[in-house]
Amino acid sequence: DAKTTQPNSMESNEEEPVHLPCNHSTISGTDYIHWYRQLPSQGPEYVIHGLTSNVNNRMASLAIAEDRKSSTLILHRATLRDAAVYYCILNTGTYKYIFGTGTRLKVLA
Amino acid sequence: NAGVMQNPRHLVRRRGQEARLRCSPMKGHSHVYWYRQLPEEGLKFMVYLQKENIIDESGMPKERFSAEFPKEGPSILRIQQVVRGDSAAYFCASSPQPNDGTGANVLTFGAGSRLTVL
Numbered sequence: 001d002a003k004t005t006q007p008n009s010m011e012s013n014e015e016e017p018v019h020l021p022c023n024h025s026t027i028s029g030t031d032y033i034h035w036y037r038q039l040p041s042q043g044p045e046y047v048i049h050g051l052t053s054n055v056n057n058r059m060a061s062l063a064i065a066e067d068r069k070s071s072t073l074i075l076h077r078a079t080l081r082d083a084a085v086y087y088c089i090l091n092t093g094t095y096k097y098i099f100g101t102g103t104r105l106k107v108l109a
Numbered sequence: 110n111a112g113v114m115q116n117p118r119h120l121v122r123r124r125g126q127e128a129r130l131r132c133s134p135m136k137g138h139s140h141v142y143w144y145r146q147l148p149e150e151g152l153k154f155m156v157y158l159q160k161e162n163i164i165d166e167s168g169m170p171k172e173r174f175s176a177e178f179p180k181e182g183p184s185i186l187r188i189q190q191v192v193r194g195d196s197a198a199y200f201c202a203s204s205p206q207p208n209d210g211t212g213a214n215v216l217t218f219g220a221g222s223r224l225t226v227l
Contacts, residue, residue: 032213043113043200043218044152051213087151095142095204095214096168099151 004088009104012078020073020103022088027068032091035062035073037084038102044087047073083107111136113203113219114183121225128188128195130222134203141184142216143176146198158184191226198223 005023012018024033032051036044048055048062050071055062061074075082087102114133122128134141140159144152154168158178166176173191178184188195202216 034215036218041220043202043221044216045218046215049213049215091214095140095157095165095216096154097144097152097216099144099146099153101149101151 003098004090004100006086006088006100006103008101009106011106011108012075013108014080015077018075018078018082018105018107020075020086020088020105021070022072023070024088024090025069027090028092030093033062033064033068033071034089034091034097035060036087036089036097036099037082038087039081039084044099047086049091078105078107080107080109113138113201113217115199115201115219115222117222118220119223119225121227122191123227124192125190128191128224130186130188130199130201130224131183132186132201132203132219133183134201135205135217138203138205138217140204140206141178142202142204143184143186144200144202144218146200146221148197152200155186188224191224193226196224196226 032049034049035047038044048060050062063072085102085104087099089097116131142157143155146152156169156176157165161180173189175187198221200218200221202218
């Protein structure tokens with residue numbers, strides 16, 4: 001299964017944009033890039049997913065590199081409620097999501 | 110519209126006892142997945158079920174663990190003769206349709222059941 005690499009932790013100031021990177025150099029042509037986040041003591045929550053083109057929704061934006069070997073989750077204005085562990089996952093067409101350890105985002109007031 | 114409901118949220122068992130974790134999928138969802146999260150680790154796939162069928166249990170430990178999703182009622186993850194190493198958070202997720210092979214399948218997770226084995 002294709003793997004992803006994310007920084008262990010990041011910090012952001014409240015109301016500033018946050019760019020969370022993810023490397024997936026072994027991605028295959030049909031792998032979707034999914035992002036989930038896990039708030040403390042909660043289950044993972046779907047954030048966004050994409051295949052090749054950049055995607056926007058009410059929660060975030062997903063910027064996918066042209067060669068698809070990396071992607072960036074963008075939170076346009078971080079709030080304290082965005083403090084969570086963010087997981088970048090390659091969905092290879094199965095339901096067996098492979099969760100790494102993700103990026104722990106700390107938002108500073 | 111309630112999301113994925115899991116209970117109990119917290120369960121304490123002594124070594125050798127049985128643990129039963131229940132999961133009610135979102136309304137309209139007929140596909141259930143169980144994941145386990147050990148402390149300070151990512152979630153790991155355990156089993157995928159549809160109503161009355163186990164589709165894939167390749168992530169389940171071979172002994173003591175079983176899962177079911179009956180025609181009526183919630184999905185149940187059962188752990189017999191629990192040991193300290195079973196202490197973890199167990200998450201259930203559901204989806205409305207089967208995996209279509211495109212990689213676009215999105216899962217809705219419950220809040221989890223946290224098992225502590227004394």
